[in-house]
Amino acid sequence: GEDVEQSLFLSVREGDSSVINCTYTDSSSTYLYWYKQEPGAGLQLLTYIFSNMDMKQDQRLTVLLNKKDKHLSLRIADTQTGDSAIYFCAESLNRDDKIIFGKGTRLHILP
Amino acid sequence: ETGVTQSPTHLIKTRGQQVTLRCSSQSGHNTVSWYQQALGQGPQFIFQYYREEENGRGNFPPRFSGLQFPNYSSELNVNALELDDSALYLCASSLRDWTDLGTFGSGTRLTVV
Numbered sequence: 001g002e003d004v005e006q007s008l009f010l011s012v013r014e015g016d017s018s019v020i021n022c023t024y025t026d027s028s029s030t031y032l033y034w035y036k037q038e039p040g041a042g043l044q045l046l047t048y049i050f051s052n053m054d055m056k057q058d059q060r061l062t063v064l065l066n067k068k069d070k071h072l073s074l075r076i077a078d079t080q081t082g083d084s085a086i087y088f089c090a091e092s093l094n095r096d097d098k099i100i101f102g103k104g105t106r107l108h109i110l111p
Numbered sequence: 112e113t114g115v116t117q118s119p120t121h122l123i124k125t126r127g128q129q130v131t132l133r134c135s136s137q138s139g140h141n142t143v144s145w146y147q148q149a150l151g152q153g154p155q156f157i158f159q160y161y162r163e164e165e166n167g168r169g170n171f172p173p174r175f176s177g178l179q180f181p182n183y184s185s186e187l188n189v190n191a192l193e194l195d196d197s198a199l200y201l202c203a204s205s206l207r208d209w210t211d212l213g214t215f216g217s218g219t220r221l222t223v224v
């Protein structure tokens with residue numbers, strides 16, 4: 001079946017790195033995503049990775065994919081107060097297919 | 112270029128009523144997907160429309176229905192509202208078979224009382 005699991009809460013000190021982890025069950029998924037949702041807002045696509053990649057870096061964001069373990073992580077370097085939000089891990093079979101989301105990880109930034 | 116626009120932003124309905132939510136796709140996009148996000152949960156796929164035809168449906172009852180218009184805007188209709196239908200409803204538009212990924216709107220917050 002399709003399922004995406006992620007921890008619900010993470011606290012990080014400002015300036016430190018944040019690492020949000022996720023596991024998924026559908027090995028057929030070719031697209032794996034990280035979305036950000038700020039309070040009262042919609043979903044913002046942060047980054048995505050193809051299933052044939054191991055890593056993708058985009059400025060402060062680094063995505064690591066372990067396809068064997070079906071484990072995805074998002075690292076945010078130099079975490080800022082503006083990074084405080086809920087982060088959703090998600091997968092889809094193909095780009096135009098439905099997206100399966102996890103329940104989200106709430107990132108809390110400590111001063 | 113405009114993004115995805117949803118209306119209304121907030122709505123309160125009574126149990127048993129019917130509701131229509133609207134989504135204006137990003138310019139040039141021909142595919143729209145609707146998601147329901149209950150409080151504290153991740154979004155759940157309701158259905159997708161491509162060129163005015165339903166193109167995939169999630170695990171939602173038939174009282175959830177949709178339309179896509181020739182200009183690719185879309186409606187989500189929910190009949191016989193239940194308290195559990197209270198949620199944020201998100202639509203996402205995309206251009207099928209194109210390189211760019213879809214864009215989400217800010218959602219409609221529906222409260223059923």
